[in-house]
Amino acid sequence: xxxxxxxxxxxxxxxxxxxxxxxxxxxxxxxxxxxxxxxxxxxxxxxxxxxxxxxxxxxxxxxxxxxxxxxxxxxxxxxxxxxxxxxxxxxxxxxxxxxxxxxxxxxxxxxxxxxxxxxxxxxxxxxxxxxxxxxxxxxxxxxxxxxxxxxxxxxxxxxxxxxxxxxxxxxxxxxxxxxxxxxxxxxxxxxxxxxxxxxxxxxxxxxxxxxxxxxxxxxxxxxxxx
Ligand SMILES: [Zn+2]
Numbered sequence: 001x002x003x004x005x006x007x008x009x010x011x012x013x014x015x016x017x018x019x020x021x022x023x024x025x026x027x028x029x030x031x032x033x034x035x036x037x038x039x040x041x042x043x044x045x046x047x048x049x050x051x052x053x054x055x056x057x058x059x060x061x062x063x064x065x066x067x068x069x070x071x072x073x074x075x076x077x078x079x080x081x082x083x084x085x086x087x088x089x090x091x092x093x094x095x096x097x098x099x100x101x102x103x104x105x106x107x108x109x110x111x112x113x114x115x116x117x118x119x120x121x122x123x124x125x126x127x128x129x130x131x132x133x134x135x136x137x138x139x140x141x142x143x144x145x146x147x148x149x150x151x152x153x154x155x156x157x158x159x160x161x162x163x164x165x166x167x168x169x170x171x172x173x174x175x176x177x178x179x180x181x182x183x184x185x186x187x188x189x190x191x192x193x194x195x196x197x198x199x200x201x202x203x204x205x206x207x208x209x210x211x212x213x214x215x216x217x218x219x220x221x222x223x224x225x226x
Contacts, residue, residue, distance in 0.1 A: 003145070003148040004141070004144040004145050004148055005132075005144045005145075005147035005148050005150070005152050005153065005154050006153050006154065007139070007144065007153075007154040007155075007156060008153060008154070008155055008156070008185075008223060009155075009156040009157055009158045009185060010157075010158040010181075010183045010184055010185050010222075011183035011184075011185070011222040011223045011224075011225050012182075012183050012225045012226070013181060013182050013183045014182060014183070014225065014226065015182055015183070015225045015226070016182055016213055016214055016215045017182065017183070017214070017215050017216070017217035017221060017222045017225055018180055018181075018182065018183065018184045018185075018186060018209065018214050018215070018216055018217070018222060019058075019059055019184070019185045019186065019216070019217060019218070019219040019222040019223075020056065020057070020058045020059070020186050020188065020216045021058070021059045021060070021061060021086075021133075021155070021157060021185055021186060021187055021188065021219060022047065022058060022059070022060050022061070022188050022189060022190040022198075023060075023061045023088055023133065023187065023188070023189050023190070023191070024042075024043075024060060024061065024062045024063055024066040024067075024070075024088060024189075024190050024191060025042070025063055025066065025088065025092045025135070025189065025191050025194065026042060026063045026064075026065035026066035026069060026091065026092060026191075027065070027091055027092045027093075027102075027103065028065075028091065028103075029103075030042055030194070031065065031069065033193075034069070039193035040192075040193065041192045041193060042066065042069070042070075042191045042192055042193055042194065043066075043069075043070045043073045043190065043191075043192060044190050044191065044192035044195070044198060044199055045073070046199035047190050047198060047199045047202060048073070048076060048077070048190075050199065050202055050203065050206075051080075051082075051083075051202075052080065054206060055082065056082065056206065056216050057082040057083070057084075057216050057217050057218045057221075058082070058083055058084075058216065058218075059083070059084040059085075059086055059129070059131070059218055059219040059220075060077050060083060060084070060085055060086065060190065061086045061087065061088035061131070061132075061133045061155075062074065062077075062085060062086065062087065062088055062117075062121055063088045063089055063090060063091060063092050063117065064089070064090035064091065064116060064117040064120040064121070065090060065091050065092070066088075067120050067121055067124070068120065074121075074124050075124060077124075077126070078124035078125055078126030078127075079126060080126070081126075081127070082218065083126065083127065083218075084126075084127040084128075084129050084131075084218045084219055084220060085121055085124065085126055085127060085128050085129060086129050086131035086132065086133065086155070086219070087114055087117045087118055087121065087130075087131065087132045087133070087152070088117070088132070088133050088135065089113055089114060089117060089134070089135055090113045090114075090116050090117045090120070091103075091113075092135045093105040093113070093135065094134075094135055094136055094138050095107050095110050095134065095135075095138065095139065095143045095146075096138040096139060096140050096143060098138075099135065099136040099138035100136045100138075102135050102136055102138075107142045107143055107146055108146070110143055110146040110147065111146050111147060111149060111150060114132060114147060114150055114152065115150060118150075127218065127220075129219070129220060130150070130151055130152045130153060131152065131153055131155045131219060131220075132147065132150075132152040132153070132154055132155065133154070133155050133156070133157075134154065134156075137156050137157075137187075139154065153223075155185060155219065156185070157184075157185035157186065157187040158179070158181075158184050158185055159175075159176055159179045159180050159184045159185065159186040159187065160175065160187050161175050161176050161186060161187060161188045161198070161201070161205075162175050163188050163189050163195040163197060163198045163201070164189055164191075164194055164195050165194060165195070166195065166196065166197040166198075167196075167197070168197060169197040169198075169200035169201040169204070170201075172188075172197055172198065172201035172205070173201045173204040173205055173208065176201075176205050176208070177205065177208040177209075177212070180208075180209065180212070180214060182214065183222060183225065184214075185219065185222065186205075188202075
């Protein structure tokens with residue numbers, strides 16, 4: 001025993017680079033809401049518009065079910081040389097107990113779930129990575145052991161924007177700018193209906209980073225900064 005997937009929550013605290021990461025959650029319940037017309041979209045195109053317009057690098061943690069629901073948006077992400085693609089499980093299930101109210105899968109299904117998600121993402125090409133983020137950031141030793149054979153790096157993050165189910169954008173800006181430092185990994189969501197304030201907060205977050213002399217960079221560059 002002894003091998004365990006490594007976990008990172010930030011890069012070196014030197015330099016000026018920070019990683020903006022966006023999770024693309026998708027559960028069966030979310031798919032049902034889309035089908036029933038209860039929500040319009042879980043893909044926030046205003047975030048992509050802004051990042052593209054301002055030429056800002058970012059890293060997207062994609063669930064397999066989100067990719068299958070939004071193939072065109074996935075193509076758009078993969079087609080941008082500033083964007084990296086990473087893995088956020090197939091259907092956003094939890095692999096530990098008491099992880100918010102997420103549906104739960106047994107830990108012995110974790111490696112298969114994550115491998116399947118890489119297979120879903122891979123055909124889109126672009127900047128593929130072996131980064132993986134647990135739903136709800138919930139993980140334990142058993143879950144990390146299970147992922148070791150896949151050669152993934154588990155990415156938590158040190159700056160939680162708190163954007164899920166936010167009803168105002170200012171608290172998100174404050175949450176990010178109060179905690180961001182060189183090497184930080186900022187956690188946000190691209191899921192629109194479940195994170196409706198993120199696109200409104202983002203211009204202010206980008207401006208605040210500029211004021212602090214911090215520069216968004218792809219996660220792989222933030223983690224390998226000298
Ligand atoms: Zn998530």
